[in-house]
Amino acid sequence: MTVKPAGKLKGRWQVWACPTTGSDWQPCTAPVKLTAKAVRGTHHGRARVAVTVHNPSKALAFQVHLGVKAAGSSDEILPVLWEDNYVALMPGETRTVTAEYLEGTKVAAHLDAVVDGWNVEPVTVTVK
Numbered sequence: 001m002t003v004k005p006a007g008k009l010k011g012r013w014q015v016w017a018c019p020t021t022g023s024d025w026q027p028c029t030a031p032v033k034l035t036a037k038a039v040r041g042t043h044h045g046r047a048r049v050a051v052t053v054h055n056p057s058k059a060l061a062f063q064v065h066l067g068v069k070a071a072g073s074s075d076e077i078l079p080v081l082w083e084d085n086y087v088a089l090m091p092g093e094t095r096t097v098t099a100e101y102l103e104g105t106k107v108a109a110h111l112d113a114v115v116d117g118w119n120v121e122p123v124t125v126t127v128k
Contacts, residue, residue: 036051039127039128052096055093059091
C-alpha cells in the first residue's frame with residue numbers, strides 16, 4: 001500500500017503472503033538477480049547518489065540493501081542518509097533510492113554502488 005496525500009509519498013507498506021504453509025520460507029525467497037544503475041549529483045551542496053534497482057524475476061527480492069563505496073574499496077562511504085533502507089522489491093518492480101552525504105564527508109571521484117540482500121545475488125555497478 002502506498003499513501004500519497006496531496007500527491008506526496010507519506011508511507012509505503014508491503015504484505016507478501018507466501019504460498020506455502022508452516023515455517024518453510026525457502027520457496028518464497030528463491031535467489032533473485034536484480035539489475036541496477038546509479039547516478040551521482042548534488043542537492044543543496046551535498047553529494048547524492050541515486051540507485052535504481054529492478055527485479056526482473058518472478059520472486060520477491062527481500063531485505064534489499066544498498067551501499068556506495070569508493071571504486072575498488074570494500075568499505076561503504078559513511079556517514080550517509082538513505083531515503084529508505086532494506087527494501088523489498090516485488091516481481092517486476094523498479095525502485096530508485098537516494099543516498100545523501102553530510103557536508104564534509106569525503107566522497108571519492110570514482111564510485112561503485114553495491115546491491116545485496118537476503119535472497120539477492122550481490123551486484124556492483126559503476127556510479128555515473
